[in-house]
Amino acid sequence: MCKDTGIVFNVQRFTIHDGPGIRTELFLKGCPLRCEWCSNPESWLYHMQAGIYSSKCISQEKCNACKNVCPVDGALCFEDGKLVKINRDICTNCMKCYQACPSDAIKAWGKEMTVDECMEIILKDRGYYEKSGGGVTVSGGDPVIQMDFVVELFRRCKEEKIQTCLESTFYAEWSTIEKVLPYTDIIISDIKHMDTNVHKKHTGRDNYLILENLKKLADLNKEIILRIPVIPGINDGKDNLEKTADFILNEMDGKVRTLQLLSFMRLGEEKYQSLGIPYKMENIVVDRKAFTEKVKKMAEYFNGRGIHCQVGTKEKQ
Numbered sequence: 001m002c003k004d005t006g007i008v009f010n011v012q013r014f015t016i017h018d019g020p021g022i023r024t025e026l027f028l029k030g031c032p033l034r035c036e037w038c039s040n041p042e043s044w045l046y047h048m049q050a051g052i053y054s055s056k057c058i059s060q061e062k063c064n065a066c067k068n069v070c071p072v073d074g075a076l077c078f079e080d081g082k083l084v085k086i087n088r089d090i091c092t093n094c095m096k097c098y099q100a101c102p103s104d105a106i107k108a109w110g111k112e113m114t115v116d117e118c119m120e121i122i123l124k125d126r127g128y129y130e131k132s133g134g135g136v137t138v139s140g141g142d143p144v145i146q147m148d149f150v151v152e153l154f155r156r157c158k159e160e161k162i163q164t165c166l167e168s169t170f171y172a173e174w175s176t177i178e179k180v181l182p183y184t185d186i187i188i189s190d191i192k193h194m195d196t197n198v199h200k201k202h203t204g205r206d207n208y209l210i211l212e213n214l215k216k217l218a219d220l221n222k223e224i225i226l227r228i229p230v231i232p233g234i235n236d237g238k239d240n241l242e243k244t245a246d247f248i249l250n251e252m253d254g255k256v257r258t259l260q261l262l263s264f265m266r267l268g269e270e271k272y273q274s275l276g277i278p279y280k281m282e283n284i285v286v287d288r289k290a291f292t293e294k295v296k297k298m299a300e301y302f303n304g305r306g307i308h309c310q311v312g313t314k315e316k317q
Helices: 065-069 096-100 115-123 126-132 143-159 196-203 208-219 238-251 269-275 288-304
Strands: 005-015 023-028 049-052 076-079 082-086 106-109 111-114 135-139 163-167 186-190 223-230 258-263 309-311
Touching (some): 096 106, 111 115, 186 208, 258 288
Parallel strands (some): 023 135, 186 223, 223 258
Antiparallel strands (some): 005 023
């Protein structure tokens, strides 16, 4: 795919959660991590995918449009005459079933968009950015997977004097990251866990690249918003909190605009079902009142260490 075209799975206008002011946010497909608590499994793979919502299928007897256009025998799986899943091992992701379905039983996760198409949406809200101090945020998935596209999009935004914000895990080589930095005003990233083995167990990747890149970004004095998705029993222990604070203060020299604590929420389960992916947090039961109090205490700890910390309300984790 050329640098002028990307795969976008969502565009949100008038968002206020990812960066200052009123923003337009683009969510790109592709992510190098597989966080167990992720609420956007449709963002993991770079290519477009079909999601199945069986309850909306009007049956083979009445329709069968998807089966008629599918080029791979056995890719579409039916039970009691209704489409229930896709055999992802043989599906070619041609999306013909989505195009043929008349009942929204098949959803398209991802859409090919050009920079020009994105800018047409972005420029509609220029007045809101100017009045609120907002701008454009690119998230995902993880934009590092489509960095050439992000570079071109942000370059165009800067030509229009629109503020840019990049939300990323920063699990990438520095040579990939530094390409976009001249066009990036604000950085948003996570610290999911300080222990590399625990990090790898729950995200599929170690944290070495992430932490090294955060240190380099701090050295460049980039405006950084850090987040911790607080996951019960995984990263909410005292030892991890202390090591996280030490890293921010000693390795990043405290150069963080704010640290946001995002409490775990069970989100996106229907998306997992639509893609045939097991939801690994299914058995996590949270005493919401007690957990909320614990997260507040965590914020008090970070503030007591001199790190500006807030309890966030953002849903995407």
